[in-house]
Amino acid sequence: MEVLGGGPRLIALDVDGTLLETGSPVSERVAEAVRRAVAAGAHVVVTTGRTLLTTRPVLRELGLVEGHALCSNGAVHIDVARGEPVAVQSFDPAPAVAALRALFPDMIFAVEKVGIGTWATGISPGEFSIGEYLLVDHGELSREPTPRLNGWWPEGSLEEMLPRLESLHVPDTSWVHGEFGPWLTVSRRGVSKGWALERLRTALCVPRSATLAIGDGYNDREMLRWAAHSVAMANAPAEIRDMADEVADGVLDDGVAKVLERWFRP
Known part of the structure; x- marks a missing residue:
């Protein structure tokens, strides 16, 4: 063609x-x-x-x-x-973290610190082998704007996660789920x-x-x-x-x- x-x-x-x-x-x-x-x-x-x-x-x-x-x-x-x-297109992750915690209380979150590494509330599968990896609580995680918030639901599956996400609405953000597991990425809207x-x-x-x-x-x-x-x-x-x-x-x-x-x- x-x-x-x-x-x-x-x-x-x-x-x-x-x-x-x-x-x-x-x-x-x-x-x-x-x-x-x-x-x-x-x-x-x-x-x-x-x-x-x-x-x-x-x-x-x-x-x-x-x-x-x-x-x-x-x-x-x-x-x-x-x-x-x-x-860098950043957003405030705090509202998304709060909304996702209400849907998935045990979800593990990670935010990107551009050029530095990752702040996370736990250990999850991913490509964080380069740079600093700092474990923090939800308040610290949400303290600064970030270009990317990842969420991993360790006790669930993608099939279980998708119906719950239908009710997720966080102003000024967009999200996309992964292909093969219960994770999603939140970004600034648009x-x-x-x-x-x-x-x-x-x-x-x-x-x-x-x-x-x-x-x-x-x-x-x-x-x-x-x-x-x-x-x-x-x-x-x-x-x-x-x-x-x-x-x-x-x-x-x-x-x-x-x-x-x-x-x-x-």
Whole structure:
């Protein structure tokens, strides 16, 4: 299928489940495809739910030394050359913590401290192996604005969590649940990967018709809707595959590389 004519000029790539399998490095084929796209003049933008600290190693693996990256589901915009944030979309986590505690009394919460680490009310599964990890009470956790609040329900399941979340309403916030477990991420209302990418596209003066996005998760919905051509990984949930323009091979089969090689050949 011929899409994006002369090739994409702004390429948004999710990380976990897309560029790499969580806990594994980026494959050489994927890294090489990304490098060829950059060499051809495309803006390759890693667009992830990861924090700034846990995104930096992926940028190094890909050989990205300049440009832009979007972390924390679009809430943190990184200058890749400096490895530092140029914009952070924060919100007050206290109302969300209170509302979620009412629904899930034993929920474990974690907030991102940009460039520093994580404050949390307990230990939960996640990618907090880089930076400071400080255990705090709910009051301390909620004391400062944050770009990202994570919640993990250790005694529940995703199937049990979703019906309860239907009653969750916290002004000025948005939330998205995970694919495979009872966790969710809360952000400032309206902030998403797609929102951040549109701001970046406008700043870079890239036509919307020259945008490509590849992802696999529920937090990629807005990004896939934003792109002129959207690609879901084969390992994505059915809902995400159904909304994309095409479905690529899975992360273990170098699906990202195969898509990029359509325009940026070895």
